[in-house]
Amino acid sequence: MESFWQKLPKPFFASAPMKDVTDAAFRALVARRGAPNVTWAEFVSADGLYHTRELQRLPDAENPLMRDLAFDPSLERPIVAQLFSSRPDMIAYATKLVAELDFDGVDLNMGCPDRSVEKQGAGAALMKDPGLAVELIKAAKEASPLPVSVKTRIGYNKESLEEWLPPLLEAEPVAITLHLRTRKDLSLVPAKWELMNKAVAIRDRVNPSVLLIGNGDVASVEEGKQLALETGADGIMIGRGMFGNPWLFSANANYGLTMSVDEKLAALVELAHDFEKLSPPKHFDLLKKHVKAFVTGFPGAADLRAKLMESQSAADLERVLAEAKR
Ligand SMILES: Cc1cc2nc3c(=O)[nH]c(=O)nc-3n(C[C@H](O)[C@H](O)[C@H](O)COP(=O)(O)O)c2cc1C
Structure with a gap:
């Protein structure tokens, strides 16, 4: 068929x-x-x-x-x-x-x-x-x-x-x-x-x-x-x-590789919010492999990643990112 x-x-x-x-x-x-x-x-x-x-x-x-x-x-x-x-x-x-x-x-x-x-x-x-x-x-x-x-x-x-x-x-x-x-x-x-x-x-x-x-x-x-x-x-x-x-x-085949840090972090935040809507909920720690993957390859990434790893919600994650921007 x-x-x-x-x-x-x-x-x-x-x-x-x-x-x-x-x-x-x-x-x-x-x-x-x-x-x-x-x-x-x-x-x-x-x-x-x-x-x-x-x-x-x-x-x-x-x-x-x-x-x-x-x-x-x-x-x-x-x-x-x-x-x-x-x-x-x-x-x-x-x-x-x-x-x-x-x-x-x-x-x-x-x-x-x-x-x-x-x-x-x-x-x-x-x-x-x-x-x-x-x-x-x-x-x-x-x-x-x-x-x-x-x-x-x-x-x-x-x-x-x-x-x-x-x-x-x-x-x-x-x-x-x-x-x-x-x-x-x-x-x-x-x-x-x-x-x-x-x-x-x-x-x-x-x-x-x-x-x-x-x-x-x-x-x-x-x-x-x-x-x-x-x-x-x-x-x-x-x-x-x-x-x-x-x-x-x-x-554009290599788009992802040339994305700005802001665009990558915005994608991570979007993902975190959608992740929280999954029902029944998944443990927020399962999102951390994405944190590792998105927050890498730019100056200050390791520090930022360490701070983001502590977060337990999408709101936490956004707060850490906002603080890092200041
Ligand atoms: C974290 C993780 C989870 C996976 N889960 C599945 C799965 O549920 N079903 C499946 O057929 N393969 C699964 N795979 C294998 C992938 O679908 C794929 O065959 C493998 O990663 C090789 O392709 P890649 O080099 O493009 O990643 C998984 C691989 C990884 C890394």
Whole structure:
């Protein structure tokens, strides 16, 4: 079925899911400064959604997992929800839910190295069980009309694209994002972009209808365009490049790098206020990684950062900034 995926430019740019970073507040900031072509929400446990809603009967307004699925439809479309689980019935349940919440697509996480995720047989652990990975894709496809995509890595302990990609391609998700590292690599070695050509060749051979998105260490749209040209990737996903740089996807590729200190601090204040509006509330300390990312690279940044780290609210943060200006 036709979906937003077929209407994207080539190459297209996606913002990566990053738990406790790309929440609704940060994504809104990025959208206002220059939206990517596709936005990913943070990952959510499908089993957790079932448990909290159906067994615990926790009201949605009090459920942190439902907060993680909140988005602003006027800013963020097309937006993809990301789920993790090793149970097809849970993936089906959560896929129906995100369809009701009016997401534009659903993505299955098959790359997360987090122990708590892998212990459930989900995330990166699925690379060891391609049969189950295929069942999960099928369950998601059958559960709703939403287009289903997969985000994964190039292998578990070693690169194994020839074994891992074909079964996924045959299950025909609309797109596959490849973080160009193995599970074992974590994020400790540079992303292996030289393997993207190999992945594209396998895709062309096994199922040319599936879009391939490359991911890992891309710092700018300009660099992403070059990598897509060299490798044949249909799209590029960028994660950490957005830290402190919500201008990343805007028309001017290096905009964020040339932003004035005032503009960066104004973006941080805007973010802090939106962050406080998240419901149920997140602990203000989770905002501090953004403080580190925005308040850097200018004279006096270290001192200012130390003072801002003490703040416990957006108002505190604004007060420290106002005092620093005097
Ligand atoms: C703080 C943090 C949280 C992340 N959370 C997720 C997640 O929820 N789901 C996911 O698929 N990947 C997650 N990732 C991985 C990123 O989406 C991405 O694959 C990785 O950071 C490499 O891309 P980059 O070099 O552009 O950041 C996370 C990465 C970071 C740094």
